[in-house]
Amino acid sequence: MKKNLLNYKGLYGDNNSHELGNFVHHELLATRSKLYNWEINEHLHTDLFQIFIISAGEGLLIQDNNKIKLEAPCILIIPTNTFHGFEFQSDVIGEVLTISDQFIETIFANSPLILLELNKVKQYSFTQENNDILNDLLFLKNKIVNEIAENKQYKQLCLQSLFQLFFIELHILNTFENENRGPNNRTLTYFHAFQKGIKKTLPKTKLVKEYAEDLRITPVHLNRVCNALVQKSALQVIQDFSITEAKKYLVYTSHSISEIAYLLNFKDPAYFSRLFKKQTGFSPNQYRNTVIQKE
Template sequence: MNTIKIDQDVPVFSLEHDPVLPGKLFSMRHFEGMRPHESELLVPHRKDYYLLVFARRGDSRHWVDMTPYVTTENTFYFFGPNQVIVKEEPKCMWGTAIAFDREFLALHDNASMAHLPVIRNEQNTHELKLAQADVTFVEDMLAKMQKEFMQPGEWQQKMITASLTLLLTYLSRLYDEQYKSITSPNDKSLLKKYQAAIEENFRKIHQVSEYAALLSVSPGHLRDVIKSQSGKSAIVHIQERMVLEARRMLFHTEYSLKEIGFDLGFSDASYFSRFFKRETGVTPAEYRALTREMYQ
């Protein structure tokens, strides 16, 4: 297994320089029997864009945030920024890929897509199984988008946006059905702001009261709203994000436990180890050994 050395960072691949789907804001490609590009094969990496792949056929194995997946037919896979990905096998795959970055989602006509469950991916999952009726719908939408993508014109952007919005809305319904999201259907603006604040600050801010100050609300109000809207306590959101990053670094890098703890805001390696064991049931060293043994 390739790992990132202590003087390196996990590489981040941009859409503009993607070897398969190069584009500035949006890209799309249909492929028959395509193999992973050598630059990505066996290299732990992150993407700074969203990638959605409808796999018609293929049986290669890849990893997303330490979880292995074997590509299966008629399955929709989705990747988001920050997830650590490893493509393990140079096997052929048949399907269609769509890629777009945060700037694309920030465009006025596209803003609503950023709030869809399959894009927010609050369950931090990666695949959707499609029934035959779903396959028919997805194939039809992808064909329409591919036609527009290959014919630049005045209305191309609006047509692609309309089709992509419909496709992502359909996939979001499947996402909720398959992963049974427990988030409230009511307004979740504070929850979204809280999650965004954690994503930006989890390495240095570990207390709910500090996030409350950052969001200009009282700690009690923040705790009540987050619990009611997510089903999890506010502190759990912070802890889960810290554990996820720790697991990524333990699995994909050669950083020492002290270095990982320091990166996550722990001044003492033993405190980091106690925190990790409390949250996962194993020590960081045990987790690293067990997961790498599993990888082989």
């Protein structure tokens, strides 16, 4: 039996349309989780970015049929348009900051490396070794929460500055974890714009040369960009997005394999099935049946 594809413009359970713009929201983790018996079904937010700050207790992040342990103290970032769900223990203590994708794009318009980091799900764990960074992050979080609650002059400017500092601290932590930083800003800018271009056209995708034209670079240049950052060709990056979309359609709709292939702009359903199996190890039908049986 298919589950519903839960896609919220606002917060979880909120089906009302909102003017997002510079949307910024804060709430305790228990506020919404308790309403749903500490189990949040898999869903996505098309225009919202979320930060989960867990200070005590633990839970599970559910993503792509996998369960990933979340153990305090940790910070979890969930980018826009990312399928995710949760199972929390009832004694978990934490907070959730939600901001619009537009807000993120505004404050980091000139920082492509940070935008690239914020484009993927990541859990930041803390130990004695990086406890000073955690303290800095919690200090900034408290300043953000206070700023949200008040209605002062220059509120938006203050929030932008505080979030910039917050994400820069996460970037510093990321740098400690991975010393191999090499790509220049232009390469990162092209790659981020490429990813953004793919997301805009989903579920359909365009040819590599068309995305390259949008960026005003050659397909060869775009391939070099992708290889430098993710060790994949531009076509493989596009295919990764398509396979992620295919998984959603397989689990959350009753569309046939051929219908899904055409929705994703594959002219040959057989080729789509071969690619899906190559990427996942399962045929589309096997994947669909396996996930449903686990539910």
